[in-house]
């Protein structure tokens with residue numbers, strides 16, 4: 001198999017522009033471990049945490065759990081900064097080293113238009129990038145079964 005285009009590593013350093021937490025609609029899908037960490041951070045039961053901070057998003061045959069957004073599309077946990085930063089979801093921690101961004105050099109370059117940190121600053125090694133990919137596949141987003149609509 002040929003080496004990935006990022007075999008020599010990729011540069012990324014967050015400029016803290018906060019574009020990925022605010023002002024645009026999107027999804028932050030939660031894994032089981034994310035939910036447990038955020039329940040601890042918010043000191044809520046699972047039921048209360050899901051009701052207060054999460055929404056169910058139909059994806060394919062199932063339902064995924066995403067954080068809610070405020071009316072202006074800020075993340076529900078945004079308040080001048082991420083209020084759950086040490087407990088933030090794996091999707092946020094692992095950005096921008098997500099599968100779809102690493103499919104090709106072009107996919108990575110395209111991301112520069114949305115994230116000024118891509119291609120700048122710290123060099124992240126192949127091992128580090130692969131460890132983020134592995135972390136996501138070991139702790140995937142929750143997919144719930146959709147309840148059948150009554151006939």
Ligand code: SF4
Nearest residue numbers: 014015018020115117
């Ligand atoms: S868009 Fe990129 S540079 Fe801006 S806050 Fe998000 S990760 Fe950091």
Ligand code: SF4
Nearest residue numbers: 021075077078082092
């Ligand atoms: S949980 Fe925190 S880091 Fe993740 S999108 Fe929300 S505010 Fe940003």
